[in-house]
Amino acid sequence: MKLFRLILLSLICSLSVEGRSTSSPNVRTAYLHESGGAAGSPQTNLASLQVSGTSGLTMQLGPRSEALLRRSHRLFVPPISELPPFEPSPTDVEPPPSVVDSRPRFRGELDEEVLAKLCSLQVKSIRPLGGGSSIKLRVTFVDGSQAAVKPNQLRITRYQAEVAAYKLSRALGLAVVPPSCVRTFSKEALQTGMPKDLRERMDQELVVDEHGNVKTAVIQWVSGLRNMKLEQADWWRPLLKTGEPIPSGKHKRVAEISTLLLFDYLLLNFDRWSGGNTTEADGEMIYIDQGAGFGPDKKHGHSRLMLKTLKWSERFPRHLAHSLFQLDLPALRADFGDLVTDEEWESFLYRVEHARAYLKSLKKQHPKDSLL
Ligand SMILES: Nc1ncnc2c1ncn2[C@@H]1O[C@H](COP(=O)(O)OP(=O)(O)OP(=O)(O)O)[C@@H](O)[C@H]1O
Ligand SMILES: [Mg+2]
Structure with a gap:
């Protein structure tokens, strides 16, 4: 020894x-x-x-x-x-590791900075944003930046759902919905310089308050946005099913699609697959057009229908499942404010509960294959 x-x-x-x-x-x-x-x-x-x-x-x-x-x-x-009487202060020590900046960003820009501009910059000009089913506009601010604007209107689109969708995406830790906020413009400002047929449509469909003002969702403009036309493709559908091998290079897209399905279910957005509503920019899926979200859900009939669409996917990203279970509901309710009514909130809670139950059952049945 x-x-x-x-x-x-x-x-x-x-x-x-x-x-x-x-x-x-x-x-x-x-x-x-x-x-x-x-x-x-x-x-x-x-x-x-x-x-x-x-x-x-x-x-x-x-x-x-x-x-x-x-x-x-x-x-x-x-x-x-x-021996020195005290330990001298080191002169060549490494700097302390920099603190990770976890503030939310959208496409590299801090949300708070984007929102500061979107919500307050003076508008330079407003133009129509294409034809289509809803009234939507494109504004240019005095600094040259742009935004899509969806005004409060009687049909099809709910400006509140657009902004609530952004807030939900942030609560889930997703950075795929362009930041947006509510701004009020005079009806006159929205109509100035518009073609005659659009002005007439605005007269009929905009919801104008007693002061002649219209609430709108102002949504960060995404340059280079491309329509993916996923509704016309079917390569991705089988890949959402457990047991199906996901080819290399497709993992990210499959995760983006299953995230979108869960996101739309929570929002009660049934207008994703009608056409033109799956988009990407620089290879990343960007979720736009959530204006069909929320709304009436008598006896959870719409939620029940939407659960079928959610079930297209049997695999969800692990981080998303975690966020869903960790969702701070009281904080989200406060953040939504009057963007959603109490009935819409109750219906949302119902979907949160059912989404959690669905993910739990998937994990139980396919412990190794239900989380991406
Ligand atoms: N934030 C944005 N950034 C860039 N382009 C946008 C943005 N929002 C909308 N667009 C463009 O406008 C088109 C229509 O927008 P959106 O789908 O949100 O409105 P909609 O009410 O569904 O109109 P449509 O019936 O034409 O689809 C989009 O396909 C896209 O090309
Ligand atoms: Mg659309």
């Missing part, structure tokens, strides 16, 4: 350590050097501790210069006189 200890100690001491403390790099502490030469070097000022009479291992107190001169299995500790 004694011999074993000696061998172990010899091995340790055979390492040449001229270490500096990483936490206090300026402080010299101890030096280990191999035994060998420098015989007869001065022993003054050195306190020597003989570990074993046969091994030649010693521990000595002494200046580092001596340690460098020596090649013996000796542990050198600076003499008391050389």
